[in-house]
Amino acid sequence: MRECIFHFKVIRGDKSKLLRALIMLEPNKHPAISDFIAAFKQLGYNVTLEDERELIFAPLGGEDYKLDITKIEIKGEDNGEGYHDGELKSILDHLIKTGL
Template sequence: MRECLFHFKLIKGGVAKEYRTIVMVPDNRHPEISDFIEAFEESGYKVELENERELIFRSVEGGNPYKLDITKIELKGEKQDTPYHDGELHALINTLIQRNW
């Protein structure tokens, strides 16, 4: 097993806060969507996948809706420390989300 640290933004009420959490994945594979959902549930966030390409999740509970946006994934033992997805597109989407488009 190896550590997978991922950084994410909690977007709620037009405000974004950055957090990170860790999940353990087998040595022979990368984290899967179910790994992220499980890690979020362990942190108290009940979510479902909204956008697979951008790794954005939305709340499934009633009340105040929120989104969780994975911004960076780090696998222990990986040679490169690069973002998992396109940063420019990600920034554009964040701007549109904050403006409630």
């Protein structure tokens, strides 16, 4: 198993808070949108994907906030580096192509 740590902002009105969460991945797998949604749900955020390109999630129901994934790090990659801000689009492109 590999660790995927993702950093995100909780945006409520003009205030935001930086948080992070952990997803455990099978070897050679990348996180799917459903993995992020499940992780958010465990943290008490019941959300759906709002913006695929920017990885922004919106709440289901009457609450008013946004969750914005800002950085993704995957520990245990062969090159020793995780995926970071500039590579979010390439991860998302991979997820979209595979239909996840």
